Amino acid sequence: MSNGGFYFRYWGVRGSIPAPGPDTARYGGNTTCIEVQVGDQLFCVDGGTGVRMYGQDLLRRLPVQVTFLMTHLHWDHVQGFPFFTPFLVPGNEFHIYSGHHNGGNILGVLKQLMAQPAFPISMDAFQSEVSFDFLEPGDALPFGDLTIRTALLNHPGGVIGYRFEYGGKVFVHASDWEQPADGSLDEEFVAFIRDADVLSVDATYTDDEYQGKVGPMRKGWGHATQEEAIRHADAAGVKRTILFHHEQSRTDAEMDALGAKLFGGRTDLSFAVEGERVDLL
Numbered sequence: 001m002s003n004g005g006f007y008f009r010y011w012g013v014r015g016s017i018p019a020p021g022p023d024t025a026r027y028g029g030n031t032t033c034i035e036v037q038v039g040d041q042l043f044c045v046d047g048g049t050g051v052r053m054y055g056q057d058l059l060r061r062l063p064v065q066v067t068f069l070m071t072h073l074h075w076d077h078v079q080g081f082p083f084f085t086p087f088l089v090p091g092n093e094f095h096i097y098s099g100h101h102n103g104g105n106i107l108g109v110l111k112q113l114m115a116q117p118a119f120p121i122s123m124d125a126f127q128s129e130v131s132f133d134f135l136e137p138g139d140a141l142p143f144g145d146l147t148i149r150t151a152l153l154n155h156p157g158g159v160i161g162y163r164f165e166y167g168g169k170v171f172v173h174a175s176d177w178e179q180p181a182d183g184s185l186d187e188e189f190v191a192f193i194r195d196a197d198v199l200s201v202d203a204t205y206t207d208d209e210y211q212g213k214v215g216p217m218r219k220g221w222g223h224a225t226q227e228e229a230i231r232h233a234d235a236a237g238v239k240r241t242i243l244f245h246h247e248q249s250r251t252d253a254e255m256d257a258l259g260a261k262l263f264g265g266r267t268d269l270s271f272a273v274e275g276e277r278v279d280l281l
């Protein structure tokens with residue numbers, strides 16, 4: 001490692017569908033994408049629309065080697081890839097890990113995304129080296145002094161959580177996880193996030209939305225509530241919890257009001273903000 005740095009940055013924090021506009025400008029409207037840098041190794045979790053801006057940032061520091069880690073293959077986690085410009089520039093290397101979800105993988109999804117009649121340019125236009133690998137949830141990926149642990153989390157079709165362990169610090173990104181619908185504690189999830197220094201966790205709904213007291217009941221839709229995300233983080237001894245994958249219709253003003261009610265002055269809880277960088281080392 002050339003240096004001891006360890007940070008992540010949110011390029012997209014919105015769930016399900018992009019939600020740009022004046023009402024979401026502060027927390028951000030792009031779908032999920034998280035840059036993680038450990039020493040001089042670059043990682044990126046998911047390729048929602050936020051990956052377009054990550055690509056613009058990378059253009060200023062070419063050539064690069066980036067390892068992508070896919071949580072799963074739903075639209076909001078892949079839809080930015082066709083606009084990730086560094087794929088089209090020679091001299092870079094990208095390695096993309098994904099699991100198999102409902103029989104599919106990231107290579108198949110990218111081929112479909114970048115093909116007529118839905119898109120004018122195919123993967124043949126890639127000038128960089130782009131390679132693919134497939135992992136089984138539970139696999140640990142060693143990258144020198146960094147270990148990335150993985151786990152299968154509760155979501156329709158499955159989703160992979162990533163736990164980065166480096167320099168005595170732990171960062172866990174757990175997107176698109178749904179709490180147990182019966183109100184019990186997800187013990188396997190608690191074990192996976194245990195003692196994390198920072199947890200970035202799905203918290204799409206309020207408890208009232210999940211239960212169907214406001215709008216349709218959301219049980220089985222694949223997402224957690226803010227209250228349950230915090231309860232699980234507390235049970236696991238997480239030091240700092242960042243609520244992520246914001247519901248698409250949630251405005252900045254509504255998020256501010258929710259945060260004031262939910263966090264109760266606790267400084268270890270916050271909502272993810274597009275562009276925010278969090279340093280672990």
Ligand SMILES: [Zn+2]
Binds near residue numbers: 016074076077176245
């Ligand atoms: Zn999602």
Ligand SMILES: [Zn+2]
Binds near residue numbers: 155222
């Ligand atoms: Zn999903």
